[in-house]
Amino acid sequence: MKAKITLKDIARELEVSISTVSKALKNSEEISRDTKEKVQAFAKLYNYKPNNIAISLKNKRTKNIGVVIPDIVHHFFTTVIRGIEKYANAKGYNVIVCLSEESFDKEVINMEMLANGSIDGFIMSLSSETQRKGDYNHLKEVTEQGIPVVLFDRITQEVECDKVVIDDELGAYQATKKFIDQGKKKIALITTDDYLSVSKERTNGYKKALEESPLGINTDLMLKMDSMEMDEQAIKSFLNKYEPDAVLCVNEIFAVYSMRLVQEKGLRIPEDIAFIGFTDGVLSKYANPSLTVVAQHGEKMGEVSAQMLIDKIESEAEEETYQTKILEPTLVIRDSIAH
Template sequence: MKKRTTLKQIASVFNVSIATVSKALKDSHEISINTKLKIQEYAKTNNYRPNSIALSLLQRKTKTIGVIMPSILNPFFVKIFSGIEHIANTKGYNVITIVSHGKLDKEMTSIHMLENGLIDGLLISLSEETEAKQYYKHLEEFIDQAGPIVMFDRVSDLVETDKVIVDDFNCAYKATEHLIKTGCKHISVVSTLNNIGIIKLRINGYLKALENHNIPINRKIINLIKPGYDFETEIKTMLDYQKVDAIIGLEEFSAVESMVIAQARGYKIPEDISIISFTNSDFFKYTNPPITCINQHSVFMGRTAAEILISKIEDPTNVFETKTIKTNLIERQSTKPLVYN
């Protein structure tokens, strides 16, 4: 294997100091043009690459950020990561990504690994177990010892740090109100998530909309399906024994699967049951019928979170902010047209 070209080797070739080679490669005005050109040409010919580990030790910066997400299979998080990576690349940062799979233990071990000088800061969307147990010591230790944290989407108010969220309460309120205005009165909410803050906020927004429009609340069609329970069985049971004319899927899977199950049981969408989903997945345009959804602008959320984190890395401050991303409802054919009086 060919030996790696180093600053020391280049310095010996030209009989100059390592500092001179370093300055020449950075195009410093302190080095003569003739020397700079020779050194730069030699480095290019011999495939010189800076030693990133040595540089990070010298500068005490890795130019790397960490990202921990609950899932990479969820298109919502894929889009968030796309936004994060775009900003990181633009700012000259590398990205280390870890999936917690919703587990507190995985989240903790990942953070303990990353805090040993591998990254300058961390972006995180909390695991379901972390929120359920309200255990945040590992996050507080990272902030104290390793660098800034920016939380996105699934956050906790118990950790003092920057956050990027959407207004989940008002999103759900507006989605429910939209269905009411199309004539729906028996609106179900369905989710495979239970113990996380965003779901609780969405449920509260849904309940408030029903209350404000004087629609009785039927707790039997608030369907939060726990781990280990069969999704299809739960939805079939609800449709067979409860009156339902609309379903709000609090995440993509719940919306799509609920629609498929309803159609398989003979319900027409949206004539019999309307469907709205949280997040705007690209494939919603190609389902039959295309699904009405709440666009949470996930790419923009990722970009915003990354910009805040890199700003904190480069200019540390103890002033924290919570940035709320605006959302909008994209109407497609899974909901009935608005009824105008």
């Protein structure tokens, strides 16, 4: 086992001072060519690499980004992480991932753990419990300490920081409009409770499109699930009772499961009943029929978030100006609707 070599070791071996070694490795003008060559050769030979922790302590920059998300076993979040990782890595940053598991307490604990010097900034999406409680003090404390934060997807207006969202309302609006244009008459919505910012937006878009149309809003056709978890029975009885000819679902799973239910009843997709979901994950692609979805471009979202955060981290200026970036969703047309 060969331990890592330090500046001190090199200095001792070469009988120069630590500062000389440090400067020589940085190719400083102050050091003679001879010494530089000697030091650099030695460093290379013994594979010297500066200790990240020491550097972090010195310049109060860790080159780490903290990412706090509710759940990692979710295609959308997973693509966001990939986007963050891609951009951050290119900029020399590492990504520390913490999962809140939709719990307020875990979110708080994770943030506190990281806020004590471990990271230069946060990228996060709020847990459902946090959004339900509406308690954002942990976020406020962090921003007050001067640690930059970027919120994405599940955001709140109560914290002043950079934000990245997709236009969920627009996505739902476009999807609903599509149904209307295709002559669907009983357009249903399967969503979750409004405490999730995204569900709310999507519901708004759905309503808006219907309001603008001759169809108008029929609240009977709106099913609100208690959580993102599947309640198979609720969906089953809803579909049987109201027999919609089009269904917009706020995620993939609701949609795919609903498709299976109506297929078992002998209905044809999309002729008898059409489906559009949210999130362009594996499920949509490989479902039978494949599912038309409002794509959220998670990877793009991750990249944008990382870019905004790193810009803030690296900007000297202490500007207190924050922006919200709104990404446009796209409708990915597949076989669950006519085309």
